Amino acid sequence: MALDDRKSEFTFVGTRPDRPDGLDKVTGRAKFGADMSAPGMLHGAILRSPHAHARIVKIDTSKAEAHKDVKAVVTRADFADVPFKPGLEGEFWNVLENVMAGEKALYDGHAVAAVAASSALAARDALKLIEVEYEVLPHVTDVDKAMAPDAPVIREGAADYSVPEGMHPNVVRYHESGHGDVEAGFAEADLIIEDSFVTEATHQGYIEPHACLGMLGNDGKGELWCTTQGHWIAQKTCAALLGIETSQLRVTASEIGGGFGGKTTVFIEPVALALSRKANRPVKIVMTRSEVFRATGPTASASMDVKIGMKKDGTISAAQGVFRLQGGAFPGAPGDMTAMCAFAPYNLTNVKQIGYDVMSNRPKQAAYRAPGAPMGAFAVESVIDELCKKLGLDPVDVRLKNAAHEGTKASYGPRYERIGLVETLEAAKAHPHYTAPLKPGQGRGISCGFWFNHGGETSVSLALSEDGSAQLMVGTPDIGGSRASMALMAAEVLGIPYENIRVTIADTATLGYNDVSHGSRVTYASGLATIKAAKHAVEKLCERAAAKWDIPVEAVKWENGCAVPSGPNAGDFDPMPLADITADMGRTGGPISGHFEATPEGAGVSFGTHIVDAEVDPETGKTSITRYTVIQDAGKAIHPTYVEGQFQGGAAQGIGWALNEEYIYGEDGRLQNSIFLDYRIPVASDLPMIDTVIVEVPNPGHPFGVRGVGETGIVPPLAAIANAVSNAAGVRMKQLPMSPPRILAALKDNNG
Amino acid sequence: MVEVHLWSGLRSLTGGQQVVEVEAKTTGELLRELVRAHPQLQGPIDAGVSIAIDGRVIASGLTETIPEGSEVYLMQRLRGG
Numbered sequence: 001m002a003l004d005d006r007k008s009e010f011t012f013v014g015t016r017p018d019r020p021d022g023l024d025k026v027t028g029r030a031k032f033g034a035d036m037s038a039p040g041m042l043h044g045a046i047l048r049s050p051h052a053h054a055r056i057v058k059i060d061t062s063k064a065e066a067h068k069d070v071k072a073v074v075t076r077a078d079f080a081d082v083p084f085k086p087g088l089e090g091e092f093w094n095v096l097e098n099v100m101a102g103e104k105a106l107y108d109g110h111a112v113a114a115v116a117a118s119s120a121l122a123a124r125d126a127l128k129l130i131e132v133e134y135e136v137l138p139h140v141t142d143v144d145k146a147m148a149p150d151a152p153v154i155r156e157g158a159a160d161y162s163v164p165e166g167m168h169p170n171v172v173r174y175h176e177s178g179h180g181d182v183e184a185g186f187a188e189a190d191l192i193i194e195d196s197f198v199t200e201a202t203h204q205g206y207i208e209p210h211a212c213l214g215m216l217g218n219d220g221k222g223e224l225w226c227t228t229q230g231h232w233i234a235q236k237t238c239a240a241l242l243g244i245e246t247s248q249l250r251v252t253a254s255e256i257g258g259g260f261g262g263k264t265t266v267f268i269e270p271v272a273l274a275l276s277r278k279a280n281r282p283v284k285i286v287m288t289r290s291e292v293f294r295a296t297g298p299t300a301s302a303s304m305d306v307k308i309g310m311k312k313d314g315t316i317s318a319a320q321g322v323f324r325l326q327g328g329a330f331p332g333a334p335g336d337m338t339a340m341c342a343f344a345p346y347n348l349t350n351v352k353q354i355g356y357d358v359m360s361n362r363p364k365q366a367a368y369r370a371p372g373a374p375m376g377a378f379a380v381e382s383v384i385d386e387l388c389k390k391l392g393l394d395p396v397d398v399r400l401k402n403a404a405h406e407g408t409k410a411s412y413g414p415r416y417e418r419i420g421l422v423e424t425l426e427a428a429k430a431h432p433h434y435t436a437p438l439k440p441g442q443g444r445g446i447s448c449g450f451w452f453n454h455g456g457e458t459s460v461s462l463a464l465s466e467d468g469s470a471q472l473m474v475g476t477p478d479i480g481g482s483r484a485s486m487a488l489m490a491a492e493v494l495g496i497p498y499e500n501i502r503v504t505i506a507d508t509a510t511l512g513y514n515d516v517s518h519g520s521r522v523t524y525a526s527g528l529a530t531i532k533a534a535k536h537a538v539e540k541l542c543e544r545a546a547a548k549w550d551i552p553v554e555a556v557k558w559e560n561g562c563a564v565p566s567g568p569n570a571g572d573f574d575p576m577p578l579a580d581i582t583a584d585m586g587r588t589g590g591p592i593s594g595h596f597e598a599t600p601e602g603a604g605v606s607f608g609t610h611i612v613d614a615e616v617d618p619e620t621g622k623t624s625i626t627r628y629t630v631i632q633d634a635g636k637a638i639h640p641t642y643v644e645g646q647f648q649g650g651a652a653q654g655i656g657w658a659l660n661e662e663y664i665y666g667e668d669g670r671l672q673n674s675i676f677l678d679y680r681i682p683v684a685s686d687l688p689m690i691d692t693v694i695v696e697v698p699n700p701g702h703p704f705g706v707r708g709v710g711e712t713g714i715v716p717p718l719a720a721i722a723n724a725v726s727n728a729a730g731v732r733m734k735q736l737p738m739s740p741p742r743i744l745a746a747l748k749d750n751n752g
Numbered sequence: 753m754v755e756v757h758l759w760s761g762l763r764s765l766t767g768g769q770q771v772v773e774v775e776a777k778t779t780g781e782l783l784r785e786l787v788r789a790h791p792q793l794q795g796p797i798d799a800g801v802s803i804a805i806d807g808r809v810i811a812s813g814l815t816e817t818i819p820e821g822s823e824v825y826l827m828q829r830l831r832g833g
Contacts, residue, residue, distance in 0.1 A: 089799055161795030162761055175828060176761035261833020336828045352760075367833030413757060413825035414804035454832045455811055519832020601810045701808070711833060 007704055011560075012491040016641045017498045020483050021255070030255040033211030033227030034286045041213070042071050042116040044275050044285035045123035046268070047130050048295060049105030049112055052139035052361040052669025053152065056105060056112060056132060064115055064129040069122035072279035073130070075113045076100045079274060080243030087160025087173055087331050092240045094330045098364040099241065099270050105134065106154065106329035107361045108670040109294025116275035116283045139361040139669040143303050143326035146170045146360040154329050154359045170359045175336035177412055178320070178352035185318025185350030189309025193386050197379040199718065199736040200662035201301040201326075204368050205653070205681045208257025209287040210296060214272030216242065217280065222249040226269050229259040229477055230516025234266050235508045241270040242277070249273075252507040253477045260479075260653070261367030264516045267296050293674035297366020298663055300325040300333040302375040306342075310387045314398040318350040319343050319411075323376055326358045327365035333357040334372030341715070342376030343411035344450035345421055345607060346402045351411045361669055367518060369650065370451040370711035374657065374718045378736065381447040381719030386732060395446050395723075396429045399609070403448075420633030420697030420707075421448065421607035427693050428609045433629045442615045442626060445723025449610070449715025453603035453708040454519025459512035460529035462490060462537050462594040466586070468579025470494060472533075473506035474526045475514025480710050481642035482522045486530045488638050489704065493534035495561025496578055512597050520708025523638055524603050524699070529596040531703050537594030544588055545576045602701015606708060608632035610651065610716040614724035618747060621740030623659055623725055629691040635699040635707030646709045648690040654717020656682040658725075662737050754782060754818055757825045765792035779803050780814030782824070800829030 024030035061073040079100060084093045101112045113130050117123035138152040145151055146168070153169045162174040186192055212226035222244065228234050231251040239246040256263065268285040276283040287296070302325045309318040321342050327333025335355030343351050355372075388395045403425055404410065406418045428434055428446065438444060461473045472490050476482060483503040491498045515521065538558045545563030546553040555570035556563050562575035585592050613627040630647040637643040660680040664672045673679045698705025718736060726732045729743060731750040753773045763770050767790075774789055776782035782803065787794050803810045804825040810816045811830055818824060 087799055160799055161765070161792075162799075164764075174761060175759070177759035264833065334831065337831065340828070367831065369833045371831060371833045413759065413827060414809070415807045415823060417807045452809065452830045452832075454830060519830065521832065599811075599813055601813050601816060602808060603811070605809075 010492060012488045012498055013636070013638050013704060014640065015488070016639060017484065019481060020487065020503065021478070032208055032257055033254045036213045036225045036254065038213060038215065038282035041282045041284055042118060042279055043120040043123045044114055044116045044272050044283045045120070045127050046111045046271060047113040047127045049101065049108065049110040050670070051105055051134055051136050052108050052141065053137040054105045054134035055137060056101060056103060057135050058133040059113055060131040061113060063131070064126045067126050067129060069117045069119065070115050070126045071118065071281060072116040072275045073113060074271065074274045074278060076102050078278065079241050079270065082240060086158055089160065092237065094332070094364070095237055095265060096241045098330060099267060107363050109291070109363060111271065111295065114271045114275060116279045141360050141362050141665045141669055143301055143324050143358050143360060146326055146358050147324065147356070154361065158331055158359060160331070171356055172331040172359055173336065173357035175339050175355040177339065179409065180350030182318045182320050182350045182352045186309040188311065188317040190312045191387060191391055192307065192309040193383050194305070194307035195383055195734060197304045197306065197382060197734045199302045199375045199378060201298040201362065202657045202661040203293055203298040203679065204260035204262035206258030206260060206262060209289060209292045210268050211286040212269045212272050213282060213284045214269060214276045215282040216273040216277040218277065220244045220248050222273055224249060224251045224269055224273065225254055226251065227254045227256050227263060229256065229263040229479060229518055231477070231508055232475065232513050233264065233516050234269055237266050238270045238273055242273055250507055250509045253505050256477050256479055259517070260369050261371060261518060262297055264367050264518050265297070289676060290674040293679060294671050295363055297364055299368035299371065300327045300365045302338065304375065304379040306379040306383045308383045308387060310391060312391060314391065314393045314401045316346060316348060316402045319348055320352040321376065321380060322354045324356040324358055325372065326360040326362065328362040329359055330364045331357055331359065333365055337372035338376040340412035341373040341450050342380045345404055345448040346411070347404045347408040348411055353411065369653070369714040373449065373451055373715045374654070377447060377449050377715050378718035378722055382722055382732065382734070385445065385723040396425055396434065399448055400425045416605065418697060418700055419605060419607060420695050423695045423697055424607055424609040424631045424633055427631045427695055428611055431611065431629055431631070431693065433611050433627060433691065438613060441728060442613055443724045443727025445612045445614070445720045445727060447610055447716040447719035447723060449608050449712055450605065451520065451712040451715055452605050453524065454521040455525050455600040455603045456515030456519060456521050457513050457599050458525040458529045459514055459597040460526060460533045460595070461511060462533040464537060464582045464592045466582050468496060468577070468582050469500040470496065472501055472503045472530060473511055474503060474530065475506055475511045476517040476522045476526045477505055479517050480522065480646055481639060482526060484642060485523050485638040486526060489527050489530050490534045493531055493538060494578060495558065520606070520710040521603060524702055524706050524708050525600050527638065527706055528600050528702055529598065532596035533594040535594065536596060537592055540592045541578060541581050544581045544585065547588065548576070549573050602699065604635060604699030604701050604707045606633055606712040608712045608716055610720040612720040612724040614721060614728050616725060616728040616743060621743035621747070623738060623743065625655055625688050625721065628688055629693065630713060631693040631695060632709060632712055633695040633697050633707060634709045635702065636696055636705035637694045638704070638706060640694060643694055643709050644692040647692040647713045650713020651690045651717055652682055652687055654714050655687060655721060658718045658721035658736055658738060660737050660739055754824050756782065756786065759826065759828065762793065762796060766790045777818060778814065779810055779816045779818065782818060783814070802827045802829050
């Protein structure tokens, strides 16, 4: 997309106005997924497999159906016959199989049937009346064991074209890339370190459980209210899974209580619609926290081998990595993304990376901020830290020496456009945190991180009101403050105050298709579309002013919220404010709106550098994060407070992932910690003040220079914290989370 | 002619070639011509690919122009959270 309208001086962009959803959220007025009701509404509940892997021999629903409070029961037979295809090509089939099991239950918590009843309690009770006969099968939940020759096969034929012959059928996708000659590179190295690393699956941990209200008639027309990061993908997927036309299902996104990638697909929504179609009543389903943990997507777990060769001066001469990720009983674990991102911060002559997507008997993984990238960074940046230590080199200097910059051939192939990694490293070196003294028992770690960012289908409309205010309709659910940043960008173009613009997340019947709020794309893509839609409206405002002044439209320009003559020859007219034009717009040509639809392709990659101080208690193994600084390139921070919030959120979630969070499976393949009491996410007392530095190296692909900031912030923390903890404990930590028992065990091993 | 750099995992589908040449002025033409020259590339292209033109990653667009002499890489389709 040609961008001939770049801007670098701003009036509204870069300021920190109050958030538009603040009052609604602090007063409880905001409507989340579970807050919607409808007349005649039923409550749905889902029966879930207690087995990690089992053939479903028979489901008898007759007793449940006979219960007076039960109005409908559904099983897989009540969904459309979606064709199976291998790999990610068959994603609709994969989602359907996850939403409601077919021939087999594939993990502990897999949905096998559902009921709709007159109350939530009656629905839950009725589940006990459904009789399921299972034939329990051998299971596997560990990624390395799932690849072993004797592992139980989860589904034959799930592998796509990419998997080399001879691999276990649980390996469903394979990625290999790189350039140069790694063997020659290792031969040039003064020191080579090769090591293996493991990370556990973690959940996105959004506060709001999945919830929806669905209505679907036998005429194929439906309405769905749900908490989601993307209501168009919910519309498209539900329509495919239920065999109805996409446009006949209107989906409205509720206010969302966190998503982080986990709400980019559907789980309960097609079930509510199937129950509603059968009962001919609206059906509401609200997941319990335990259901969220057992049956919605955690991130993939990983097992990784990394080998890096370095010269005495710190130059990396060769790097290679093998990244094995399990993503549950379905294709989709982002082993390819892990591989492509792992070495991306560095300017390497010789690099090779291999990624595996492996199935196991766990829930279908879902995206979690920069999916795949944090694990790879943990392995790679740990080895770099160890190399620096052994060669007596400063870790920031070594990263600066090897840092990718404009023109560097990325580890995943192409050359970088203008990027800001060097600037984040220079800011880290100059930051007082980097040179602050450490107390005994403390260690410092740093890490870089990379993420691609994304554009995606985007459609925006802006309508002006007679009083000169504006309403902006966007299609990307607000998961990170986008209503504020959209209003700021529209204000910048229109020249009217931020407060005069109301931004709404429009439903699927109101706008054209919008891709999900994922890939750090919203401020970039919806922002670009907002700017273009506002400019479209400005063109019309200028036309109306030109008509009033009776001069050619080319002789009118837009300045500070007013139409003005473009130069002395255009005529002598006082500036005409926006509100003066809209006041009689109905009588001067009709309502004034602006629209923009596109798939912008200039998201611009993003880098960050984190500095962490950690203190390890050698008696208990408990780690405290004592200081944390996030430095990241935002391109241009539209609303800096929200950008800082994204940076801090990435660090907070990274602290949880690094230190405590993990899916724990028993020998029976069942999840043992499916509530927040047992699955420990960070609480306020676990977190230090997280300092932030916003670096601004403008993205050439956005009119205001924006780069997405939502995901990169979770890439460095695992590695930066592991480096800090390893330096504090005096032993290299190679497995996440670094929970107290693991740290104590490592200390014990180290001390012999 | 456009030189298209593939990721090394695709070499098994192109007779060992990691750089292939096709005649194409747009990203859509490029994908079509790649499949015509190397039918086995249909699988990865159907599974989803992105195209980098002089470092700019085109996630999915088929209508982007490929300027003469530009550096072109085929990449796996990116997925975000």
